[in-house]
Amino acid sequence: MTAFSGSAESSAPAGPVRLPANQPRQFYRGGAAIAALRGHGAAREDGPEDWVASTTPRFGKDTDGLSTLPDGRLLRDAVRADPRGWLGEAHVAAFGDSTALLVKLLDAGQRLPVHFHPDDAFARRHFDSHFGKTEAWIVVGTSGEDPTVYAGFRHTQSERVVADWVRDQDAPAMLGALNSIRVRPGDTVHIPAGLPHAIGAGVFVVELQQPTDFSLTLEWRDFLAAPENGHLGLGFDTALRALDTTGWDAERLRTIVRDTAEDRASTVELLAGGARGFFRADRLAPGTGPVALDPSFAVLVVLDGEGTLRTARGNHPIGRGETLVVPHAAGELELSGTVTVIRCRPPAP
Structure with missing residues (x-):
């Protein structure tokens, strides 16, 4: 099981936020x-x-x-x-x-x-x-x-x-x-x-x-x-x-x-190498086992299925068609379920 950590000092949300x-x-x-x-x-x-x-x-x-x-x-x-x-x-x-x-x-x-x-x-x-x-x-x-x-x-x-x-x-x-x-x-x-x-x-x-x-x-x-x-x-x-x-x-x-269509890994890096200096994107499909996600500001687009994002403070169900923003203060996350998610992030600092 992943060891989770969050931020008690931040005023940012401690979990993902659904966006209309x-x-x-x-x-x-x-x-x-x-x-x-x-x-x-x-x-x-x-x-x-x-x-x-x-x-x-x-x-x-x-x-x-x-x-x-x-x-x-x-x-x-x-x-x-x-x-x-x-x-x-x-x-x-x-x-x-x-x-x-x-x-x-x-x-x-x-x-x-x-x-x-x-x-x-x-x-x-x-x-x-x-x-x-x-x-x-x-x-x-x-x-x-x-x-x-x-x-x-x-x-x-x-x-x-x-x-x-x-x-x-x-x-x-x-x-x-x-x-x-x-x-x-x-x-x-x-x-x-x-x-x-x-x-x-x-x-x-x-x-x-x-x-x-x-x-x-x-x-x-x-x-x-x-x-x-x-x-x-x-x-x-x-x-x-x-x-x-x-x-x-x-x-x-x-x-x-x-x-990348034929790559069935639970985490797939999607973009060509030259993009890394500008942004990062992964396709997440946990399938039979959860995927651990490091703390990071991220934008999530749920393409299909249903799943759960687990943070230090609770579980957050997600499903097809939802878009979410994740603050760095949410800490480590764990994604599980029959869900496919595009995770978009800024370049690594």
Whole structure:
């Protein structure tokens, strides 16, 4: 039996906290898979993203996108009031009172536009942010005949050619220049900052990101109201400096794409190695024996089944469709039952 330890000094909760859906309005369609997972019935067509345990507002907004705890506080404010309780001493020493993580459920009811995100240095210079927006996708569901994601240019492109595509809004050229990757549940894709990408219709993912909302959108027509929304006020000449225009052949793609569907271990590390400096994700399936979890701030997405999270202070039943945030102060946990959980965590400090 695992020896449990918690924190008696912290004001953070001593166990996992269930979170309701948090679906800020988006510019594209989707949300049916989120509603089906959560068991909410009819889906909101403008709710393709569920921001889970979010301390990150939407770009240009004050509170839109932030998660609210059951006691009515914003999670952001609760973490700021007790960062060591929520995040742990080592995390605070490395990242301050930022969770260093944003998790979403993303259900693409239509293809997303071709876009990319800035790295830390670009975000610091142009957005006064410590974080850029590296991200990763864990495919948890698909629909339709050809569930596809797109990542990286197949061949190196000149900056002038890309600028011409953006000026002319040549969507076929942009999409056609990208690698298309057919996906199934269990596949994961790490998207380094700068990499052009898109998610195709019918792909449902758990998405991990650095905690920002910086999306630079090459293909803005038919998606965004104005080109300014594509370059976030920087102008495309500046925004395109953050774009990776190099070619990604099959060998390079293997460094960011993984197939984990056939791995039946009780704990499966899901993401390619390059993601570890930005976030961590595991699939937990205890099956016949409990899984011990070290103390850590974590976001849990329950994909299937029923189970129990045991802490030093009691048992917490969990089931399909629930999303939970776990404070560091909860201490060591033990997961048991016929349950499948995606555990998302910040990078190791």
